[in-house]
Amino acid sequence: MLIDPIPSSSYPSIFINDHPLIDVRSPIEFNKGAFPHSCNHYLIHDNERELIGTCYKKHGQAAAINLGHSLIKGELKQQRTDNWLHSLKKKPNAYLYCFRGGLRSQLSQQWLKEAGYSVPYIEGGYKAMRQFLIRSTETISQSQPLLILSGSTGSGKTELLSRRKNTVDLEAIAHHRGSSFGQHYGAQPSQINFENTLAITLLKRQINSPAYLLLEDESYLIGRSAIPKCFYVKMQSANVLVLEETEENRISRIVKEYVINMRKEFIARLGCTNGIEAFQQYLRHGIRQIKKRLGGKLHDELQNALEHACKQHESKNTPDGHRVWIAHLLEQYYDPMYRYQLNKKSHKIIFQGSHQAIHQWLDDNL
Template sequence: MQKISVEETLKLKDDIVIDTRSPVEFEKDRIPWAINIPILDNEERKIVGTLYKDNPDKAIKLGYDYYNKKLPRMTEEFKKLDSSKKIIIYCWRGGMRSQTIVKLVSDLGFNAFLLEGGYRAYRRYVREQLEKYEPPFAFVVLYGLAGSGKTELLKQLKPSIDLEGLAQHRSSNFGAIGLNPREQKLFESLLFKRLKELEGENVVFVEGESHKVGKVFIPNSVFKAMKRGLAVRVNCSIENRAKQIVKDYFTHGEDDKIREIIVYLKPHLTKKVVEDLLKLMDDKNYTEVSKILLLKYYDSKYEHYIGQAGCSYTVCNDDIQECVKELKKIAGQSEK
């Protein structure tokens, strides 16, 4: 049986990686470009895992029974793969699940490899690499009040890292609205992939964040590098900021969730302000809701954080194209 290390696997560009773990395991974290072809579904994995504690032999037999029932369907899935590419296969620790599939795929005539140590070895490698990571580029870090369009700027500034996009959280009380926040492990996998993609760059744009983005933490090595970066303040009018907030939070049909969060903020606002906000929500006056939340809650918090950043430059994002040009000049980039 051919084997391949995690490090060698991550250097490959176009080859195929297959994760044989259950969908729930895959959802929590995986090699970012892996395909999930599970031997056991979530319920089957739970049953086999519980049985294994009391009777390992019986659990293994049950696992094979599940596998044999799915074998025809899985075989058809594997036949669709590109035979000109390497097929790297892994499970939790490079054990029975992945070994079974490596044999099957090899018998079908593919160039199949077992990932040494499985997902567990991959996770250890990513964690170790992030702990000692030293970026070969300088960060240009964008700071600004909520709604100032920093994420929209990052979409147009290349190269960049969108930490909130990787975390699937906008880093505020309302930050999960319209999104599906990711777990720490998957966030780190995606961040590590992006950092590797950026090797060779001189300057990378990123949004200034606290150490925590939603439920996840930015690795210390990356966070420290951001703190050493060139800090730029992004200003924007209250009108345009409110429009951005409406776009980000009020277009997902989650008004009830927004109401809950507004009530949760009562200790930080007055009873009258909360009542006014709920009335405006009834009237679907989302622009006014946004303005009040910005002016009476978020702005003071953000101003304190921005003040600590020591911004060397200030730009205006009321015209995003002009702002992009200005930021490129600040970063020393030539316009293409």
């Protein structure tokens, strides 16, 4: 006898507890959007799904099911069953899901039952779970008070967030630091995956009924990841804390994060020679991204200073030359833009101060 499906009432605990999931949809479906702690071991591959879908449209469900059984049998059926079994050996309490919690989930469950494993599938599948997360973001956006942490580039906002509870690091979820130099090695998540992870993070933060959630001040787009409109609107109406930091410390922090650490990351991924070249291209790309806003003269000045710093970095093994173009970029571009944006939010500022002062204010008031 097959196990009853996991009901939709279990969705919150599935996501809050990072319950392991086996996604039996095709790779193209999984890559478009899935859930954290899910792995893709498909029942039917992309080309098979296309053939079965065409058959369904022309000849109906029964013909499509028969075609599926004729396509996936014998060694191929065993291979896909073995993939599920391999995953279950690592995470024996995993649940299955397909798109709607229908035939693919039931068939996968049946094959596993034949192999001696009783594995439940999730009612409603991916579509219903995705809708649950969308509604969760909307609901939490309406009910949860937010505080926005603002501060000039390099002031250490992410660092402050990492030392507090009740925070949401949108840049970590987007795998991007939110500036023209903000990309990490490796791609950002798909928009759907960004939204799914944000929703799950918000659900987890609600467990202790926090008085507020603290977030870094962000634009609507973090790289290519768009903050859900309902949540972004709530962010725009929230009170603001302003983190103050000396210019010297800001430059040092930027050099460490965007130069020293990024260079190490590229080298670790690509090897020394290719990593250094890719790292330098990353810096050049960051300046090119804002060329129109910089203007030709300033862009050329920064580009020349960058090239000099890169040569010095490799010939003398010191990143100090990067402080020159970074200081110039802050003074001529990022700081004026920050002051302009902050001025528009001046009526929402409720406190400003150093790292220590912000921590103390949060401890005393919330």
